[in-house]
Amino acid sequence: MLGLMQDWPLLLHRIIDHAAKFHGERKVITRSIEGPIVESNYAQIRGRALKVAQRLEQDGIKLGDRVATLAWNTWRHMEAWYGITGIGAIYHTVNPRLFPDQIIWIVNHAADRVMMVDLTFVPLLEKIADKLPTIERYIVLTDAAHMPQTTLKNAVAYEDWIAQADGDFTWKSFDENTAAGMCYTSGTTGNPKGVLYSHRSNTLHSMMAATPDAMACSSRDVILPVVPMFHANCWGLALTAPMCGATVVMPGCKMDGASIYELLDTYKVSFTAAVPTVWLMLLQDLEKTGAKLPHLKRVVIGGSACPRAMTKTFQDVYGVEVIHAWGMTEMSPLGSLCTVKPDYADLGGDALLDLQMKQGHPPFGVDMRIADDAGRDVPWDGKAFGRLKVRGPAVAKSYYKGEGAEAFEADGWFDTGDVATMDPHGYMQITDRAKDVIKSGGEWISTIDLENLAVGHPKVAEAAAIGVTHPKWDERPLLVIVLKKGESATRDDILGFMQGKVAKWWMPDDVVFVDEIPHTATGKIQKMALRKQFESYRLPGVEAAE
Ligand code: AMP
Numbered sequence: 001m002l003g004l005m006q007d008w009p010l011l012l013h014r015i016i017d018h019a020a021k022f023h024g025e026r027k028v029i030t031r032s033i034e035g036p037i038v039e040s041n042y043a044q045i046r047g048r049a050l051k052v053a054q055r056l057e058q059d060g061i062k063l064g065d066r067v068a069t070l071a072w073n074t075w076r077h078m079e080a081w082y083g084i085t086g087i088g089a090i091y092h093t094v095n096p097r098l099f100p101d102q103i104i105w106i107v108n109h110a111a112d113r114v115m116m117v118d119l120t121f122v123p124l125l126e127k128i129a130d131k132l133p134t135i136e137r138y139i140v141l142t143d144a145a146h147m148p149q150t151t152l153k154n155a156v157a158y159e160d161w162i163a164q165a166d167g168d169f170t171w172k173s174f175d176e177n178t179a180a181g182m183c184y185t186s187g188t189t190g191n192p193k194g195v196l197y198s199h200r201s202n203t204l205h206s207m208m209a210a211t212p213d214a215m216a217c218s219s220r221d222v223i224l225p226v227v228p229m230f231h232a233n234c235w236g237l238a239l240t241a242p243m244c245g246a247t248v249v250m251p252g253c254k255m256d257g258a259s260i261y262e263l264l265d266t267y268k269v270s271f272t273a274a275v276p277t278v279w280l281m282l283l284q285d286l287e288k289t290g291a292k293l294p295h296l297k298r299v300v301i302g303g304s305a306c307p308r309a310m311t312k313t314f315q316d317v318y319g320v321e322v323i324h325a326w327g328m329t330e331m332s333p334l335g336s337l338c339t340v341k342p343d344y345a346d347l348g349g350d351a352l353l354d355l356q357m358k359q360g361h362p363p364f365g366v367d368m369r370i371a372d373d374a375g376r377d378v379p380w381d382g383k384a385f386g387r388l389k390v391r392g393p394a395v396a397k398s399y400y401k402g403e404g405a406e407a408f409e410a411d412g413w414f415d416t417g418d419v420a421t422m423d424p425h426g427y428m429q430i431t432d433r434a435k436d437v438i439k440s441g442g443e444w445i446s447t448i449d450l451e452n453l454a455v456g457h458p459k460v461a462e463a464a465a466i467g468v469t470h471p472k473w474d475e476r477p478l479l480v481i482v483l484k485k486g487e488s489a490t491r492d493d494i495l496g497f498m499q500g501k502v503a504k505w506w507m508p509d510d511v512v513f514v515d516e517i518p519h520t521a522t523g524k525i526q527k528m529a530l531r532k533q534f535e536s537y538r539l540p541g542v543e544a545a546e
Helices: 013-022 042-058 075-085 100-110 119-131 158-163 199-210 232-244 257-266 276-289 308-318 349-356 447-455 491-498 527-533
Strands: 027-031 037-041 066-070 090-093 114-117 137-140 179-185 193-198 222-225 247-250 271-274 298-301 321-327 334-337 367-371 386-391 414-422 428-433 438-440 443-445 460-470 474-483 510-513
Touching (some): 037 042, 066 075, 066 119, 075 179, 075 232, 100 179, 222 232, 222 257, 232 247, 276 460, 308 349, 447 460
Parallel strands (some): 027 247, 090 179, 298 321, 474 510
Antiparallel strands (some): 179 193, 321 334, 414 428, 438 443
């Protein structure tokens, strides 16, 4: 017997309809690419998204077509998402931080028909446009006054383009499992792989993200999504915020500490989210200026492990709660968040910080397990490591065109490629990417633990631990350090600081100081590049190879 409830497919345009109808006046504030702050609201965003939909249809874009966006977080980018998905086309966020060759590969693989592009990236696209044969038209996300002279095919200023529509348009109807969005993982090996979100998965993910033990979003929040829309859907915030009727502040292309601080302060932002490198810049800036964060209540930090020192500074110095989160492009992306359950309600000080080093527990809609190489469950004792596997309605079941099939197991679990522990209360902690973990004498050393510890040294800005070949132990840890500006420290200072805080055999064999650590397009440390750079590094006490 079927239930007798209404058939109400979970389509993304329902989110912006809801926001416009019940929170229509709520603002969406952007630091525009052209410079000035621009204020819009959900009613206007919906009105203009309808014009985007209408114009795309006039241009012959149909259900299932891919429309690429190479753009920062702005109100126009948000309108574009709703307009594109409102006719059943697919927004394909392209990460501009990728190498031009990767962008070419991705756009061709997705066979995007239209490219919406911010002013910032017009020169980049002009250089590679002849290698993007599937793109029929470029829409520059600006107005006529700022439209550059460009060689891009059929280029038009977004404002001129939507001005040709009257907005008298009805969203299209289709199945909720229709593809809505696309994002390629910046795989460190092999070609990038396409993840294809559906209307249903994005809607369910947004509902899950808003819950109190996840991001706890409400109409009373002022949300600054620093994490870009091209990095795993800006962790769902461009959908979750309108769903909740929250005010949104979009940072545009300025992500430096001073610019972010200005937005946090001026617009009394209550909640923000980004990768640790962004917060590193903000905290360094605050340390210099002595400014405080009186309005900010919580910050979600994920994408790579949040160092303990960062959590401590946010909480103790600025009174901002840190929510450590883990996820993946393949998971839409939220997988777990570290909020405090009653089991740990009594923790404070260092014990609470220990808990917050964990990536947390999954919200409803994410199932998790850890397994050994034979696929057997590993005990949830907070110590034993296993491969982290997940499943759920917003977890990919395949990559676009069936590539990378080995990660999707026959029993429905997706192997994340991360190695993790689970504690008895269901808190997950990532110890490493499976391919980054240091294998020393048959045992594993967590690079994340070493990095977190090293970053706790007051003079250290950033740290990366990598395995370097060792004749006896197979691999031993080498610590690569970037010092804070103007600071100096020696190998022994760093090792002395770490001494006694990790098992003796986990201690790095050596420390090197560099000016910069390479990062991926999504702000993660590029371990592969570092391993290559230090491939022939000779650790102390190791004889030169013949
Ligand atoms: P992406 O798809 O670019 O978001 O990358 C996902 C990967 O980032 C995960 O599989 C993890 O290896 C890593 N990651 C994300 N969040 C965290 C975190 N809080 N701590 C450690 N690693 C993380």
